Amino acid sequence: MITTIVNGNLLDTDSMTIVGERHVTIEDDRIVEVSESAPTVESDLTIDARDKFVLPGFIDAHVHHVITTMDFPRLLRLSATELALGMARLAEATVRRGFTTVRDTGGDVGGLIRAIDTGLCDGPRIVGAGRALSQTGGHGDFDPSASTGFCACEVHSNHLSHVADGPDAVRRAARTELRTGSEFIKIMSSGGVASPTDPFDAIQYTAEEIRAVTVETDHRHTYTTSHAYQPDAIALAIESGVRCIEHGNLIDDQTAARMAELDVTMVPTLITYRALAEMGPKVGLPVRNQEKNQGVFERGQRSIEIARKAGVELGFGTDLLGEAQPWQNREFAIRAELETAEQVLDSMYRVNARLCHRTGEIAVIADGAMADVLVASADPLAQLASFADPDAVLDMVMSRGRVMVDRL
Numbered sequence: 001m002i003t004t005i006v007n008g009n010l011l012d013t014d015s016m017t018i019v020g021e022r023h024v025t026i027e028d029d030r031i032v033e034v035s036e037s038a039p040t041v042e043s044d045l046t047i048d049a050r051d052k053f054v055l056p057g058f059i060d061a062h063v064h065h066v067i068t069t070m071d072f073p074r075l076l077r078l079s080a081t082e083l084a085l086g087m088a089r090l091a092e093a094t095v096r097r098g099f100t101t102v103r104d105t106g107g108d109v110g111g112l113i114r115a116i117d118t119g120l121c122d123g124p125r126i127v128g129a130g131r132a133l134s135q136t137g138g139h140g141d142f143d144p145s146a147s148t149g150f151c152a153c154e155v156h157s158n159h160l161s162h163v164a165d166g167p168d169a170v171r172r173a174a175r176t177e178l179r180t181g182s183e184f185i186k187i188m189s190s191g192g193v194a195s196p197t198d199p200f201d202a203i204q205y206t207a208e209e210i211r212a213v214t215v216e217t218d219h220r221h222t223y224t225t226s227h228a229y230q231p232d233a234i235a236l237a238i239e240s241g242v243r244c245i246e247h248g249n250l251i252d253d254q255t256a257a258r259m260a261e262l263d264v265t266m267v268p269t270l271i272t273y274r275a276l277a278e279m280g281p282k283v284g285l286p287v288r289n290q291e292k293n294q295g296v297f298e299r300g301q302r303s304i305e306i307a308r309k310a311g312v313e314l315g316f317g318t319d320l321l322g323e324a325q326p327w328q329n330r331e332f333a334i335r336a337e338l339e340t341a342e343q344v345l346d347s348m349y350r351v352n353a354r355l356c357h358r359t360g361e362i363a364v365i366a367d368g369a370m371a372d373v374l375v376a377s378a379d380p381l382a383q384l385a386s387f388a389d390p391d392a393v394l395d396m397v398m399s400r401g402r403v404m405v406d407r408l
Contacts, residue, residue, distance in 0.1 A: 002027050003401065004039050005373065008049030011380055013056060013349040013364055016342045018381060024054060026371040029401040034365060047408060049375045052395060056363050057100025057124075057372030059352035060328065061267045062246055062317025065090055065126070066107030066159045069322035070276070071284030072142065072196065083159065087112050090325055091123030097328055097390045100372035100399040101125040101362050103317070103355060105186050105225065105246060106132035106140065108159050122404060125372075127356040129225070130182030132161040133173050133213060138204040139188035139195040139227055161188070167212040170205075174216045183357055185217050187242070189226045190233035193276060193293045194321065200292045203233045207240045214241030222357070225267075229296075231255040238264045244355065246317070248307065249273075249300040256310035265351060266307055267315035271331040273297035275324035283323045304338045315355055316348035333388035341384040371401035375408065 003026045010022040025033040025041055033039065068086030069075050078086070091112060094102060102124045109128045116123040134140025140161030155173050156163040162173040174185050187210060191202035198204070210224075217224045218241065225244035226237040231252045234245055238258065244265045251259075251266070259266065276285060276293045307314055318331050335344045349363035356362070362370050375396035378386045386393050397405035 001045070001401070002041055002043045003045045003047065003398075004041070004043040005047045005049050005054060005375065006039070008052050008054035008375060009379075010034070010365055011053060011055035013345065016345060016381070018053065018379065021050075022054070022365075024365060024373065026373070026398075026401050029371050031365065031367060031369045031371050031373075034367060047375070047396065049408075053376045053379055054365060055374050055376060055380055056349060056365055056369075057374055057397070057399060058098045059101045059103070059316070059348050059356065059363060060094075060099045060318050061103040061315040061352045061355050062105050062269050062319045063094070063102045064107050064160070064319070064321060065104055065109050065112055067194075067321045069283065070280055070324065071322075072194070072286060072289075074284065075322075076142065084111065088115065088121040088123070091116060091126075092121055093325065094328065095122055095124045095399050096397060096405050097326075098374050098394050098397050099124050099328065100397070101127065101352075101356060101358065103352065104128040105317075105319075106160055110181060122399075124399065125362070125370075127183050127358070128181070129184050129186040130177035130180060131157060131159075131173075132186040132188060132227070133170055134161045134163050134188040135204050135209070136163055136165050137197055138163070138202075139190070139192040139198055141198075142196060165209075167208050170209045171212040171216060174213045178216065178220050178222075184222045184355075185213055185224045186246070187213055187224060187226050187237075189237045189242075190228045190230055192227060192229070193273070193289055193296060196286065196288065201230055203230070203236060205236075207236060210237060210240035210242065234259070238262055244315075247300070247319070249296050249303050251303045251306055253306060253310065256306050256312050259307075260311040263313070265313045265315055265355065267317040267355070268300060268304060268307075268335075269317040269319035269331075270297060270300045270334045271327055272319040272321065272324065273300060274330075274334075275320055275327050279324050301338060304335075308339065308343075313351055314343075314347045315351045316344065329390045330388045333385040336385040341381045344384060345380060371398060373398040
């Protein structure tokens with residue numbers, strides 16, 4: 001099937017400028033021609049984007065498909081069927097909001113990836129870490145009632161994570177995830193808002209345990225990313241070979257400077273803290289987690305300024321859980337208050353594409369790139385905050401050459 005999008009004002013994500021009217025020809029799931037002149041190929045479908053803006057599909061660098069609800073006690077009781085249907089529903093809604101690629105930073109999503117690839121359900125392209133790695137009582141240990149025994153060589157697994165202690169166990173867990181197709185590895189090196197038992201300010205894992213993981217990802221020519229909030233937890237991770245930090249809300253100037261020196265990327269996820277505060281009490285988020293969330297959003301806003309000032313490369317993520325995932329696009333409005341539109345879009349397109357190992361394949365409207373294309377009524381450079389409402393702004397969503405949303 002050949003589709004042509006004509007007369008659209010194209011966002012060039014290399015120069016981060018609107019380059020004027022262009023015609024984009026798509027064959028199956030690839031862009032085959034971008035031209036100023038009339039297309040030379042006869043199309044099966046022509047989409048007129050005159051006075052509209054054509055841009056690549058969005059990329060979210062921090063999602064969790066397996067967390068289908070913020071009611072964590074209920075999440076632990078879901079059957080495999082209920083969990084699978086919930087994950088499929090989240091994936092389908094995600095792509096309809098314009099996010100055609102996502103980086104899943106913790107969870108067993110292999111079956112969901114296959115279901116999307118084979119057409120069992122709609123969804124974005126998923127670049128997965130597989131199950132995250134957590135110490136006992138850490139941010140990925142979601143079932144405090146589970147008995148893991150007392151042998152250090154044991155690994156206890158749930159849908160989100162492997163709970164592993166000691167260099168040998170975490171090495172085995174990392175190797176297992178890489179063997180089963182994970183494209184990078186995620187570890188938990190600090191406490192968090194959503195976990196049930198660990199203090200928010202806890203530092204998790206030792207340098208020896210973290211190094212056991214980063215050596216494995218280095219050998220596979222990929223990277224380890226770490227959930228970390230506090231400067232001490234961030235420093236422990238990056239000095240042990242971690243190449244990316246998720247969240248980083250409590251970062252300080254000294255730690256940010258060291259991150260920049262080591263070329264470590266940070267992926268802020270600000271919208272999730274607003275969602276946890278506003279929606280959490282309504283959908284069963286435990287009180288302890290609500291208490292841990294207080295003040296984290298405000299510190300996260302400050303972290304953007306600290307990181308930018310130090311020269312830390314920033315990605316773009318949301319980390320929304322379950323019922324809050326419809327808020328995904330609101331991250332645009334939050335980031336637009338703190339940075340220029342060019343900076344935010346560079347984070348989402350250039351940095352996220354690299355984190356997903358897809359540079360040149362996604363995040364660009366160019367010959368040979370994947371046909372992930374949006375047609376919008378708003379200029380992303382002049383009106384970025386308006387993209388917080390995808391139903392109002394996105395006239396068309398195309399993923400892998402298939403039209404998922406058509407409001408034209």
